[in-house]
Amino acid sequence: TQGFAIDLGGTKTAAAVVTNGQVVARLQAPTDGQAGLAQQLETLAGLLSQLGFRRGDRLGTAVAGRISADGNWQAVNAATLSGIGAEPLLAQLQDRFGPDVSVRNDAAAAALAEARKGAGAGSAHFAYLTVSTGVGGGIVLNGRLLQSANGLAGHLGFMSSPLGTARCGSGRWGTVESVASGRAIALAAGTPDARAAFADTSDRARAAIDRSAAAVARQIADLTALFGLDRVAIGGGVGLAPGYLLRVQSHLTSEPELFRVPVNPASLGQDSALIGALMTEEDIS
Numbered sequence: 001t002q003g004f005a006i007d008l009g010g011t012k013t014a015a016a017v018v019t020n021g022q023v024v025a026r027l028q029a030p031t032d033g034q035a036g037l038a039q040q041l042e043t044l045a046g047l048l049s050q051l052g053f054r055r056g057d058r059l060g061t062a063v064a065g066r067i068s069a070d071g072n073w074q075a076v077n078a079a080t081l082s083g084i085g086a087e088p089l090l091a092q093l094q095d096r097f098g099p100d101v102s103v104r105n106d107a108a109a110a111a112l113a114e115a116r117k118g119a120g121a122g123s124a125h126f127a128y129l130t131v132s133t134g135v136g137g138g139i140v141l142n143g144r145l146l147q148s149a150n151g152l153a154g155h156l157g158f159m160s161s162p163l164g165t166a167r168c169g170s171g172r173w174g175t176v177e178s179v180a181s182g183r184a185i186a187l188a189a190g191t192p193d194a195r196a197a198f199a200d201t202s203d204r205a206r207a208a209i210d211r212s213a214a215a216v217a218r219q220i221a222d223l224t225a226l227f228g229l230d231r232v233a234i235g236g237g238v239g240l241a242p243g244y245l246l247r248v249q250s251h252l253t254s255e256p257e258l259f260r261v262p263v264n265p266a267s268l269g270q271d272s273a274l275i276g277a278l279m280t281e282e283d284i285s
C-alpha cells in the first residue's frame with residue numbers, strides 16, 4: 001500500500017511517500033511559524049506535488065498543535081504557530097486534496113508508529129516524548145493511544161516542571177516545554193537555535209542542555225508513577241541529538257529504582273511522525 005504523509009513541526013515541514021509503512025521518498029521545507037492556514041496549505045501542496053501526489057491519493061497529516069475530534073487545528077503554544085487559531089484543517093485538506101485524508105497531532109502520530117513498529121513494540125504501557133521545537137508526547141496503553149475530544153491529551157510539554165521558572169507560550173508558568181524544548185535551550189544558551197547550543201562548548205550552553213535533560217528525566221519518572229510505564233522512547237531534533245539521551249538516562253539514575261524506566265531513542269528516527277500519520281488506530285493492537 002502507498003500513501004503520502006506530512007509532518008508539520010514548529011521548525012520544519014516534511015512530506016514523504018510511504019510504501020508498506022516505510023518512507024521511500026522525503027522532502028522538507030522550513031515551517032513559517034507566522035503563517036495562517038491558507039499559507040501552510042500552499043507549502044504542503046508544493047511539497048506534495050513535487051512528490052507526485054494527485055488529488056484523491058491517500059494523505060496522512062501530522063501537525064504540531066492540537067487536533068480536536070471535529071478536525072479543527074489550534075496551537076497550544078501560540079508562540080510556535082502564531083497564525084493557527086482555530087482552523088478547519090481536516091475540512092480544508094479534504095477540499096484541496098480529496099476525501100482520503102486524515103489528521104492528528106505530530107507527537108501522537110510518532111507515538112503510534114513507535115508503539116507499533118519502533119522502540120515501543122511489545123510494550124504495554126508506553127510513552128513517546130519528542131524534544132524538538134517544543135516538547136510533545138503520546139501515551140499508548142495496551143495498544144491504544146490516549147486521546148481526548150479537545151485534542152489536548154498527551155500534550156506532555158504543558159505539564160509543570162519542578163525546574164520551571166518562566167512563562168510558556170501556552171500561558172502556563174514553568175512548563176516542561178519552557179525548560180526543556182529546543183526553544184528553551186536556545187534561549188538559556190544564548191544561541192540562535194538548539195543545534196547551535198549543541199555545537200557550543202561553553203558552560204552556559206552545556207548547562208542549558210543539561211537542564212533540559214534533567215527536566216525530561218523528572219517528567220519521565222512522574223509519567224512512570226502515573227501510568228506504570230514499562231518503556232519510554234525519545235525523539236525529535238534535540239531528543240536524538242548526540243549525547244542528549246545519555247544525559248536524560250544519567251539524571252534518571254537519581255530516581256529510586258521503581259521509577260527508572262528504560263528510555264530508548266525513537267527507532268524510526270525522523271520518520272516516526274510521517275509513518276504514524278498514515279496509521280489507523282486498528283493498526284496498533
Ligand code: ADP
Pocket residue numbers: 008009010011012013031131132133134181182183193194195196198236237238241242
Ligand atoms: P520540528 O520541531 O519542526 O518537528 P525538529 O524535530 O528538527 O523539528 O526539532 C527542531 C529543534 O531541534 C530545533 O530546536 C533545532 O535546533 C534542534 N535540532 C535539530 N537538529 C539538531 C541536531 N542535530 N542537534 C541538536 N539540535 C538539533
Ligand code: BMX
Pocket residue numbers: 008009010011063064065066074075076077078080081105106107108130131132133134135136137155157158177
Ligand atoms: C508543542 C505543541 C504540541 C506539539 C509539540 C511538539 C503547539 C504548536 N505545539 O508542545 O502540539 O506536539 O510541541 O511539536 O502547540 P514540535 O514542533 O516540537 O515538533
